[in-house]
Amino acid sequence: MESAVLFDGEKKGRGLKANKELSAGEVVFAEPSYAAVVFDSLASQVCHSCFRRQAKLHRCAQCKFAHYCDRTCQTACWDEHKQECGAIKKIIKAPSENVRLAARVLWRIHKDAGIASDSQLVSVDELEDHVTDLSEEDLKQLKTDVHNFLEYWSYGRKQHSTDYISQIFGIIKCNAFTMSDQRGLQAVGVGLFPNLCLVNHDCWPNCTVILNHGNQSAVSSSLHSQRRIELRALGKIRAGEELTVSYVDFLNLSAERQMQLRERYYFECTCEHCSNKPSADKVKEVNAYSKECLEKIEKSRVEGNYNEVVKLCRECLEKQENVLADTHLHKLRVLSVASEVLSYVHSFTEAADYARRMVEGYMKLYHPNNAQLGMAIMRTGVTHWHAGQIEAGHAMICKAYGILLVTHGPNHSITRDLESIRMQTEMELKLFEQNEQVYHSMRDAALKKQPLASSSSADENIKGLFCKK
Numbered sequence: 001m002e003s004a005v006l007f008d009g010e011k012k013g014r015g016l017k018a019n020k021e022l023s024a025g026e027v028v029f030a031e032p033s034y035a036a037v038v039f040d041s042l043a044s045q046v047c048h049s050c051f052r053r054q055a056k057l058h059r060c061a062q063c064k065f066a067h068y069c070d071r072t073c074q075t076a077c078w079d080e081h082k083q084e085c086g087a088i089k090k091i092i093k094a095p096s097e098n099v100r101l102a103a104r105v106l107w108r109i110h111k112d113a114g115i116a117s118d119s120q121l122v123s124v125d126e127l128e129d130h131v132t133d134l135s136e137e138d139l140k141q142l143k144t145d146v147h148n149f150l151e152y153w154s155y156g157r158k159q160h161s162t163d164y165i166s167q168i169f170g171i172i173k174c175n176a177f178t179m180s181d182q183r184g185l186q187a188v189g190v191g192l193f194p195n196l197c198l199v200n201h202d203c204w205p206n207c208t209v210i211l212n213h214g215n216q217s218a219v220s221s222s223l224h225s226q227r228r229i230e231l232r233a234l235g236k237i238r239a240g241e242e243l244t245v246s247y248v249d250f251l252n253l254s255a256e257r258q259m260q261l262r263e264r265y266y267f268e269c270t271c272e273h274c275s276n277k278p279s280a281d282k283v284k285e286v287n288a289y290s291k292e293c294l295e296k297i298e299k300s301r302v303e304g305n306y307n308e309v310v311k312l313c314r315e316c317l318e319k320q321e322n323v324l325a326d327t328h329l330h331k332l333r334v335l336s337v338a339s340e341v342l343s344y345v346h347s348f349t350e351a352a353d354y355a356r357r358m359v360e361g362y363m364k365l366y367h368p369n370n371a372q373l374g375m376a377i378m379r380t381g382v383t384h385w386h387a388g389q390i391e392a393g394h395a396m397i398c399k400a401y402g403i404l405l406v407t408h409g410p411n412h413s414i415t416r417d418l419e420s421i422r423m424q425t426e427m428e429l430k431l432f433e434q435n436e437q438v439y440h441s442m443r444d445a446a447l448k449k450q451p452l453a454s455s456s457s458a459d460e461n462i463k464g465l466f467c468k469k
Contacts, residue, residue, distance in 0.1 A: 035104035036191030049077035129170030136401035290330035313338035348387035355380035374403030
């Protein structure tokens with residue numbers, strides 16, 4: 001835990017922040033599970049030690065419930081399983097995963113004498129449980145779990161109050177981490193990781209959590225590496241910056257995310273992506289306005305009234321700002337028309353800005369080698385080139401060329417024309433890098449004579465891309 005430190009986040013409660021600057025992909029910390037169990041439904045399909053799915057597993061001869069890859073996995077897991085094994089034998093049938101996990105947590109607490117290890121920032125029973133916040137339905141389920149637990153519990157004469165057992169179940173409900181199989185394709189179990197529990201939520205987090213199943217290939221279990229979670233930085237994180245992960249899927253609507261966070265974690269998210277979300281009525285209103293505006297834009301464009309088209313596009317984009325997402329199809333359509341028409345009337349600087357925003361939206365929606373994406377990036381690159389933004393223009397033209405080689409092939413007329421343009425912009429970029437002032441002087445002189453420098457068929461073809469067919 002050298003890279004993270006505990007702090008009091010006041011309203012948010014405790015949290016972790018970076019103790020040093022972190023770079024993208026860096027492991028902030030790794031943590032083995034405090035306790036973990038395989039889901040009931042997969043008990044015979046997943047190894048109870050390494051959590052890998054296997055076709056043929058060996059069953060524990062004593063309890064006949066736990067399954068393992070082989071003898072080495074079984075030996076490695078015996079310390080966790082031995083109390084459980086006796087308890088299952090006693091009641092014959094294994095209880096639910098919640099009850100099994102609560103029992104494993106308590107056996108671990110007894111083993112450690114309730115003292116947190118040096119690498120553990122807080123003891124398990126200091127984690128949030130939110131038992132007092134449970135709904136009537138959840139309280140009913142809690143009573144059932146506690147009853148089943150008391151039948152299952154078999155730690156000698158050591159007994160616990162129902163309040164303490166309820167607290168453990170509350171901790172599991174709020175803090176348990178779903179564990180996936182070795183391919184990350186299916187949830188196969190659930191575990192408790194005390195340090196990870198301290199990382200707060202953000203819908204747009206700076207960290208991600210992955211499960212590393214460890215290495216159990218060695219014949220000797222003493223050489224196995226433990227299954228563990230790894231908290232990894234998604235980008236550069238400054239020293240002192242709070243570490244966050246997302247508790248829910250960001251692709252869910254804001255209202256759905258808020259509901260999930262309230263029901264399971266008992267808090268309202270106030271991150272930028274939730275607090276700045278417009279109301280459903282506002283989105284509906286702007287959506288209807290955009291649809292109507294696009295009809296007016298198309299009518300004006302057909303009539304050749306380009307000034308009116310630009311005016312309507314600007315008004316529509318202003319109305320959509322902070323309401324519709326950057327990938328909303330109405331917004332992308334307006335950006336496309338605005339960049340096309342402004343390019344046609346040689347207002348390249350403004351056209352380049354709209355085209356860039358359009359392509360950024362497309363890149364989130366299209367496959368990286370989609371033909372339409374390649375054509376859009378090509379037009380955007382040419383627009384930047386004509387706007388005098390040679391660096392951005394050349395980069396986009398090269399990106400488009402790479403896509404069109406895949407989608408159109410090297411011998412297609414568009415690909416060949418784009419290759420001519422790519423060579424032209426490459427030469428201009430070299431001149432720009434040698435002497436920026438000379439480059440702009442030569443460009444200005446050329447534009448006074450012929451704005452689009454249409455001496456080649458390639459340039460003519462690109463000019464044609466901005467005209468309505």
